[in-house]
């Protein structure tokens with residue numbers, strides 16, 4: 001029997017969407033492997049209702065460890081304790097940096113292997129094979145595991161499917177003796193991500209920052225343009241910018257982000273990759289500023305400006321402000 005353990009990220013009683021996606025996927029795969037999918041909650045205030053709710057997504061059991069949440073060290077100790085109790089072949093994290101950190105550590109501690117940025121999983125020959133995009137996401141590589149297989153998924157890789165709506169599962173409390181390392185880090189404060197509250201789907205004008213912006217700080221160029229337009233203008237980003245940590249995922253346009261259709265889409269340093277295009281091609285007017293005249297975005301832009309965005313965008317913002325008086 002090969003069970004799969006999923007780390008369930010949660011905040012204020014709500015289980016993270018990506019964790020629910022990982023649970024749904026784990027439940028399907030575990031049944032193919034002849035095992036079960038279980039969820040692990042780590043935190044001081046995890047309610048029965050929150051932990052038990054994963055039954056609706058196919059998990060058959062939830063474990064709860066009372067330890068500080070949000071930092072990797074206690075999670076590694078909690079995973080280690082639960083993995084020691086059962087026949088687990090795999091651990092899945094639904095996405096996010098915690099999966100890289102805690103996943104790498106638990107793989108090392110238990111002599112297993114980790115695959116990160118996983119976008120697909122399948123059962124082959126009685127084992128899980130993880131799919132990972134490589135070479136700038138142009139190819140997919142297969143990862144096979146020796147020993148415990150730890151999978152840190154890419155954000156939004158797995159869809160949360162309520163296969164048993166309303167079902168709840170028993171919640172088992174596990175007492176864990178935390179390692180010394182677990183007490184050395186604590187969350188001092190929790191902040192909101194910049195732009196996380198912006199609903200880019202409702203914006204009439206979207207200023208989209210791509211890798212060409214060059215840094216998180218340079219998103220101020222996009223902010224200034226959006227401010228110049230005013231109204232429902234908002235700032236969004238490509239996946240490259242989001243992956244670089246320059247902009248929150250909530251503002252990502254594309255295949256693994258949001259689909260938008262503003263009156264005006266203005267791309268700053270956006271190449272126009274197909275996975276981005278599918279999320280914005282219905283915009284009424286597409287304007288692109290890119291220094292590479294061969295950038296794919298010019299093939300479907302209504303207006304293309306070839307040049308350095310750092311010179312053009314501030315001048316455009318100033319011109320709009322001047323025109324508005």
Ligand SMILES: Cc1cc2nc3c(=O)[nH]c(=O)nc-3n(C[C@H](O)[C@H](O)[C@H](O)COP(=O)(O)OP(=O)(O)OC[C@H]3O[C@@H](n4cnc5c(N)ncnc54)[C@H](O)[C@@H]3O)c2cc1C
Pocket residue numbers: 119133136137138209210211212213237238239240241252253254255256257258268269270271272273274275276279289290291292295307308309310
């Ligand atoms: C399964 C999968 C899902 C994906 N999902 C998404 C998704 O949801 N959304 C998404 O956006 N991408 C997605 N991608 C990634 C996508 O393939 C591209 O890698 C990404 O869109 C590229 O982002 P970018 O245009 O910001 O960066 P790049 O492709 O690196 O382009 C940067 C551009 O900036 C220009 N530039 C650089 N400096 C300047 C300057 N000073 N002035 C003007 N122009 C400049 C360059 O000429 C270049 O064209 C996905 C990929 C895969 C495989």
